[in-house]
Amino acid sequence: MVKKYLTLLFAMLFVMCKSPQKQETAKLVILISIDQMKSEYLSRFNPQLEAGFKYLLDSAIVYTNAHHNHATTTTAAGHATLATGFFPSHNGITDNTVYNRALGYKHYSIEDTTVRFVGIEDCGLNRVSAKPLLKNTLGDYVKESDNASMSYSIALKDRASILMGGKTANRAFWFDAASTQMVSTDYYKETYPDWAKKYTANEVMHSEISKGWVLDQSFTKMASISSDSFERERGNFNPWFPHTLASFDTMRVPDNKRGAFMWNSPYGDAFVLKFAHQLIQNQDLGTDDHTDILSIGLSAADVIGHHFGPNSYEVLDYYNKIDFYLAEFIEKLNKDVGKENYILLLTADHGVAAMPEYLADQGIDAKRILGDQFDADIARINEKLKDTFMLSDDVILKANYSGVEPNMSIFERNGADLNSVINMLTSELERLEYIAGAYSFLDIKDSSCNKPYIAQIRNSHRDEFGYYVKLVPTENYLIDMRKNGTTHGTPYTYDTHVPLIVKLPRHSGKMIDTKAYTVDIVPTVLDVLGIKTEVHFDGTSLGQSY
Numbered sequence: 001m002v003k004k005y006l007t008l009l010f011a012m013l014f015v016m017c018k019s020p021q022k023q024e025t026a027k028l029v030i031l032i033s034i035d036q037m038k039s040e041y042l043s044r045f046n047p048q049l050e051a052g053f054k055y056l057l058d059s060a061i062v063y064t065n066a067h068h069n070h071a072t073t074t075t076a077a078g079h080a081t082l083a084t085g086f087f088p089s090h091n092g093i094t095d096n097t098v099y100n101r102a103l104g105y106k107h108y109s110i111e112d113t114t115v116r117f118v119g120i121e122d123c124g125l126n127r128v129s130a131k132p133l134l135k136n137t138l139g140d141y142v143k144e145s146d147n148a149s150m151s152y153s154i155a156l157k158d159r160a161s162i163l164m165g166g167k168t169a170n171r172a173f174w175f176d177a178a179s180t181q182m183v184s185t186d187y188y189k190e191t192y193p194d195w196a197k198k199y200t201a202n203e204v205m206h207s208e209i210s211k212g213w214v215l216d217q218s219f220t221k222m223a224s225i226s227s228d229s230f231e232r233e234r235g236n237f238n239p240w241f242p243h244t245l246a247s248f249d250t251m252r253v254p255d256n257k258r259g260a261f262m263w264n265s266p267y268g269d270a271f272v273l274k275f276a277h278q279l280i281q282n283q284d285l286g287t288d289d290h291t292d293i294l295s296i297g298l299s300a301a302d303v304i305g306h307h308f309g310p311n312s313y314e315v316l317d318y319y320n321k322i323d324f325y326l327a328e329f330i331e332k333l334n335k336d337v338g339k340e341n342y343i344l345l346l347t348a349d350h351g352v353a354a355m356p357e358y359l360a361d362q363g364i365d366a367k368r369i370l371g372d373q374f375d376a377d378i379a380r381i382n383e384k385l386k387d388t389f390m391l392s393d394d395v396i397l398k399a400n401y402s403g404v405e406p407n408m409s410i411f412e413r414n415g416a417d418l419n420s421v422i423n424m425l426t427s428e429l430e431r432l433e434y435i436a437g438a439y440s441f442l443d444i445k446d447s448s449c450n451k452p453y454i455a456q457i458r459n460s461h462r463d464e465f466g467y468y469v470k471l472v473p474t475e476n477y478l479i480d481m482r483k484n485g486t487t488h489g490t491p492y493t494y495d496t497h498v499p500l501i502v503k504l505p506r507h508s509g510k511m512i513d514t515k516a517y518t519v520d521i522v523p524t525v526l527d528v529l530g531i532k533t534e535v536h537f538d539g540t541s542l543g544q545s546y
């Protein structure tokens with residue numbers, strides 16, 4: 001009742017303040033990010049996507065050439081970017097874990113030890129919050145313009161949910177595998193809802209968990225798909241179907257099998273979509289003219305993609321199944337909120353590289369460089385630098401796939417010339433067949449530096465985070481890797497090219513092939529909603545293109 005009066009009051013205020021340029025009234029904006037979804041899946045898997053994706057492709061504006069425009073294409077950086085309209089260099093979230101230069105160690109980019117979990121007695125997950133995010137999210141802007149608006153976010157991954165939610169979200173929820181519950185913290189002021197406590201994956205997905213992940217009857221192998229148990233596939237499951245609780249590799253998943261099943265199968269993301277619908281119903285989202293925001297991250301897609309690769313039975317079947325769950329979710333949206341009352345966007349935080357062995361089989365130059373080889377090469381370069389500059393201390397302090405940290409104290413202590421040492425270090429690194437570029441802070445600060453991808457490197461850079469020298473591998477090479485699986489994190493098209501689907505009320509479907517960027521999402525939605533800000537985003541509204 002109170003909500004009704006408040007709604008009426010705010011509705012009256014809203015009418016008075018309504019911008020004359022307002023283009024669309026939307027009761028709800030839904031932002032879906034599928035973790036690790038490549039744009040090409042929409043076309044490559046198209047014959048088999050006949051439900052939710054087909055509905056969106058037929059009825060929405062589809063940007064077929066949408067990209068992330070920063071170099072470090074990882075989950076935290078991608079979500080912060082698509083949710084703020086700013087590159088990591090400005091939004092503050094440059095990677096999942098960041099090497100903190102002042103502290104001299106790595107930590108989780110969203111670490112916040114001051115928060116406490118709510119809605120659960122005992123939670124062993126990391127304490128995290130949106131505090132390190134330096135920019136507003138879409139939900140923050142909408143709530144700022146109308147304080148009767150609500151914003152929620154949900155994902156299996158904490159970083160996806162928290163970074164899409166932003167600082168003023170009513171609440172962000174993420175998955176605790178031990179309890180199979182969606183948890184949250186006291187960073188958010190609203191009371192943790194009772195219904196959410198009871199809505200566990202253990203109960204809601206009981207029959208899927210018992211049955212296991214089996215291939216759909218309709219599953220047909222495609223030309224681009226390798227056999228079911230490709231040699232480098234290795235997840236927490238054995239590599240062949242069916243994937244059941246019993247087929248978990250017991251060394252990798254010793255306990256919490258039901259929670260692990262959610263993380264490693266399409267059913268984890270199905271649970272997230274079901275939880276999202278519960279949020280709409282229980283928190284009264286999309287019921288009035290105060291635009292609400294619901295951000296949804298589908299994180300199991302990333303886990304499955306890492307383990308099995310983009311040319312696997314598992315990834316194709318994941319999209320087959322999510323296609324159905326998306327259709328189910330959209331059907332409920334059309335019924336509960338109304339077909340013409342919501343805006344729905346679908347994108348991804350990054351893509352992924354194909355398994356190098358799969359590409360090599362097709363005659364493409366691609367390699368997996370194991371951690372041992374990488375470490376041996378770094379040790380050799382370290383010795384060469386020591387000899388050349390006659391230093392007794394190690395020159396390289398730390399190194400991994402993302403970069404190399406030189407021992408900065410040698411420059412003061414031994415009088416070594418910074419420029420000379422760094423120039424030799426970067427050129428030695430670039431002589432390795434698997435390194436395409438080594439970019440030091442000197443390159444980043446030098447406006448005349450024209451190395452390939454320097455703009456994307458700068459968009460990923462903040463002085464306080466990351467190793468002094470950043471590495472970009474040779475295209476299609478995976479460096480400092482384990483023996484199995486694949487990954488992402490480069491400025492190459494296979495990692496940057498993501499879907500961007502914008503479903504607007506009263507618009508018909510359209511394909512647009514001009515380049516669009518994930519930083520354009522927030523300015524576009526604000527433009528559609530007629531919300532004016534003084535903010536100069538890194539992206540621009542795509543409003544002119546449809």
Ligand SMILES: [Zn+2]
Nearest residue numbers: 036075302306
């Ligand atoms: Zn990933």
